[in-house]
Amino acid sequence: MREDFGFTQDQIDIQLMTRDFIRKELTFERIKECDEKNEVPMDIVKKCAEMGLTSITLPESIGGGGMGQVTNSLILEEIGYQDVGFATTIGACSLAYEPISLFGTQEQKELYGKYIVEGGLAAFALTEADAGSDVSNARTTAVKEGDEWVINGTKTYITNGANASIYTVFAVTNPGAGTRGMSCFIVERDRPGISVGKEEDKMGIRLSNTCEVIFDNVRVPADHLVGKEGQGFKIAMSTFDITRPAGVGACCCGAMRSCIDKCLEYAATRITFGQPILQNQAIQFMIADMEIRYEASRALAYKVASAIDAGVIDSALASASKTMSSDSLVKISEDAIQIFGGNGYSKEYPIEIIYRNAKISQIFEGTNQVQRMVIIKSLLKASGMM
Numbered sequence: 001m002r003e004d005f006g007f008t009q010d011q012i013d014i015q016l017m018t019r020d021f022i023r024k025e026l027t028f029e030r031i032k033e034c035d036e037k038n039e040v041p042m043d044i045v046k047k048c049a050e051m052g053l054t055s056i057t058l059p060e061s062i063g064g065g066g067m068g069q070v071t072n073s074l075i076l077e078e079i080g081y082q083d084v085g086f087a088t089t090i091g092a093c094s095l096a097y098e099p100i101s102l103f104g105t106q107e108q109k110e111l112y113g114k115y116i117v118e119g120g121l122a123a124f125a126l127t128e129a130d131a132g133s134d135v136s137n138a139r140t141t142a143v144k145e146g147d148e149w150v151i152n153g154t155k156t157y158i159t160n161g162a163n164a165s166i167y168t169v170f171a172v173t174n175p176g177a178g179t180r181g182m183s184c185f186i187v188e189r190d191r192p193g194i195s196v197g198k199e200e201d202k203m204g205i206r207l208s209n210t211c212e213v214i215f216d217n218v219r220v221p222a223d224h225l226v227g228k229e230g231q232g233f234k235i236a237m238s239t240f241d242i243t244r245p246a247g248v249g250a251c252c253c254g255a256m257r258s259c260i261d262k263c264l265e266y267a268a269t270r271i272t273f274g275q276p277i278l279q280n281q282a283i284q285f286m287i288a289d290m291e292i293r294y295e296a297s298r299a300l301a302y303k304v305a306s307a308i309d310a311g312v313i314d315s316a317l318a319s320a321s322k323t324m325s326s327d328s329l330v331k332i333s334e335d336a337i338q339i340f341g342g343n344g345y346s347k348e349y350p351i352e353i354i355y356r357n358a359k360i361s362q363i364f365e366g367t368n369q370v371q372r373m374v375i376i377k378s379l380l381k382a383s384g385m386m
């Protein structure tokens with residue numbers, strides 16, 4: 001793997017430690033077993049938390065790693081190399097914490113951070129049955145009663161929904177005000193009125209839990225409101241500007257690299273017509289095309305992550321990274337199946353899981369159509385046409 005983005009020694013050490021750990025712990029046999037059972041390997045989650053991988057972006061002052069998005073990207077890339085589903089489980093913690101990091105008070109950072117630092121998982125609860133791309137159509141409400149907010153509604157497709165000890169929840173506080181009527185709340189899992197609904201039986205990323213989370217008259221203190229009332233939509237979108245390049249961009253790069261390594265190895269040993277299939281230019285060019293997409297995606301992911309760490313936020317570039325990486329991974333994993341032939345289609349080999357895992361990256365954290373909407377809006381604004 002090429003390492004030419006000016007990573008610090010600390011970052012390289014964390015990258016290599018993660019690589020060594022995850023490749024030993026999360027073997028193909030274990031991935032296959034969890035994939036079949038639709039099960040999160042919680043023992044490995046626990047070890048990741050102990051190593052600080054779930055809390056890498058939390059401030060050192062509250063027990064986190066105090067690192068930025070480049071380091072987070074390196075970790076998610078290494079985990080993504082083994083399994084994008086498991087990387088999603090781990091990455092959801094930084095996704096859920098980011099609203100508090102960006103808009104929370106010091107007390108809120110400590111309150112929320114404690115759960116993750118102590119080994120718990122976190123979940124980001126935005127989507128609803130009728131509010132996916134169209135977030136402004138959310139129906140979950142939060143009503144102020146004295147010193148408390150009372151939350152009612154059902155969130156769908158929530159990563160870590162069943163396993164999280166803390167949630168970041170978006171709810172409507174001013175119905176009819178559209179994107180300005182939504183607010184963001186910290187909600188502890190053990191509050192009365194919270195239950196877990198339908199668990200998704202998914203095509204891929206089965207080493208992550210995805211389910212409904214139901215809020216039935218759930219009361220949280222007034223100080224659990226993150227940012228100001230009505231800022232929820234802004235908080236969610238600002239969060240994605242930070243998380244898309246690492247959580248999807250870099251994570252997909254890991255899976256792309258995995259495909260390329262596996263294809264090179266397989267094509268060098270699979271003999272047809274008396275020679276390895278790697279001798280054929282048709283195969284060589286497919287792998288060369290994979291490398292082009294991988295290098296371009298990785299360069300963009302680390303460009304955006306470095307800019308974020310330097311304090312420069314660019315929504316369009318974050319969307320470009322997410323889109324480039326996810327589209328590339330879908331294409332590369334599909335071609336990897338082709339190179340493996342019938343074996344690529346078999347569950348005995350690792351490629352079909354990568355292919356099934358890949359598709360979601362074009363859908364979550366905003367579909368790739370939504371990303372293109374962000375990019376064109378930015379272009380039109382910059383050229384004075386909007």
Ligand SMILES: Cc1cc2nc3c(=O)[nH]c(=O)nc-3n(C[C@H](O)[C@H](O)[C@H](O)COP(=O)(O)OP(=O)(O)OC[C@H]3O[C@@H](n4cnc5c(N)ncnc54)[C@H](O)[C@@H]3O)c2cc1C
Pocket residue numbers: 092123124125126127129131132133134156157158159160202205210360363364365366367368369370
């Ligand atoms: C495995 C998984 C994990 C998830 N994890 C989380 C999570 O942790 N937290 C969370 O809050 N959500 C999560 N989600 C939800 C995810 O972010 C949404 O599924 C996604 O944003 C798309 O919303 P939707 O499914 O309602 O699709 P829809 O919004 O119904 O879109 C359907 C299709 O129409 C297209 N479309 C919609 N509007 C337009 C338009 N204006 N122009 C062009 N095309 C359009 C979309 O791009 C898509 O192709 C998860 C989803 C899955 C499947």
